Amino acid sequence: MQKTGKMQTDNCLQLPKYAIIVAGGKGLRMGGEIPKQFRPISGHPVLMHTLEAFYRYDPEIRIILVLPEEHQNYWNDLCLQYRFTLKHRVVTGGPTRFHSVKNGLDTLPDNGLVAVHDGVRPLVSEKVIDNAFEEAKRSGAVIPVIEVTDSLRELTSDGKSKSVPRNLYRSVQTPQVFKTALLKEAYNQPFCDCFTDDASVVEATGKEVKLIKGNAENIKITTPKDLLLAEMLLSHV
Template structure:
């Protein structure tokens, strides 16, 4: 793969309402430090030269800086200010992408992504300009309708994860549009601009931490990796 500049835009705007905590979930400590620090570390392990951009609500930025001092967290990164929706937060973060290259967009509360998945997404985006990690469905699915519900063929569906990686020109152009409710992730924004997206295999433990149960899983996985 050509050594294109790599940006990683980490969106960390959650307020943790489903977590039942006053502290936003990206700041909750697990396995020795806040979730968000583990997330940044995952990309530094992949490539220490990546250009990290963390998107935070303005009201959270001082707290994050205080946490970095408290935990002696010195991974270099820039901070962008979050917007009204995730779409607007990503668009604000993209303003700090100032050269051609590849841009990964990742949820701040997905600290368990593996180096192999990150690498696969960057490699696919280098050739195809847009790549996302997915997993096959393992549970049965049903579709609601006016008369009740019906089973659907789960082999036609997949879970979508992050990082979603794009050629910088492709994603910058895609985000130069008004917000639409159909934009559920970055891939949907890029596809709306007319560009197809390549699917690569994700990793099962790359969960988005949303509930207290997710925290327990994440802590166990992180501690298990440390003990290997």
């Protein structure tokens, strides 16, 4: 998408932008042998739609795609098959998401802003990406969230449960965007099972993470039902 006016001028003044797309899942909940990030929807594999979302936002963004080594030849074959030529760099993932993100970060300079995004979230909006980068430029660390609409219950230590006020909770999405130096410093700490996303890694260093509004369509594809929903949503984009 061509940028014009103020947004185009602002982009010229911004720090270099990077996006680390993490696609290490084997898709066990999806069933079958093809990992979910490679499943076709609306004419292309999920992962290609995800990369395209970031290029629509900014054709100059530098994308690092983190893949398991055993998936890389298959990805190269898909790029040939679908004539997918968007520029990106492939980096080998690690044993966990933490290590995969760290491997991607190790390829980047300290100066800049970096988004970390799930490869199976192809429906992130350009507005959310832009708002996340703009807030990260100001505050250093930002994540998109959406309000919880279902009622919630907390499991208690006595094997029971209790109702909790859902207005106090938010569902977290990606991309999570940070000043690159800040995120690299956070990922220098030892791995912990308590790290559920990049924000939790950053918060473990004592840094505050800002919240912005996400987009409800930005679902994470993990089941066949999600795949059908994403197909329907993409057909209306």
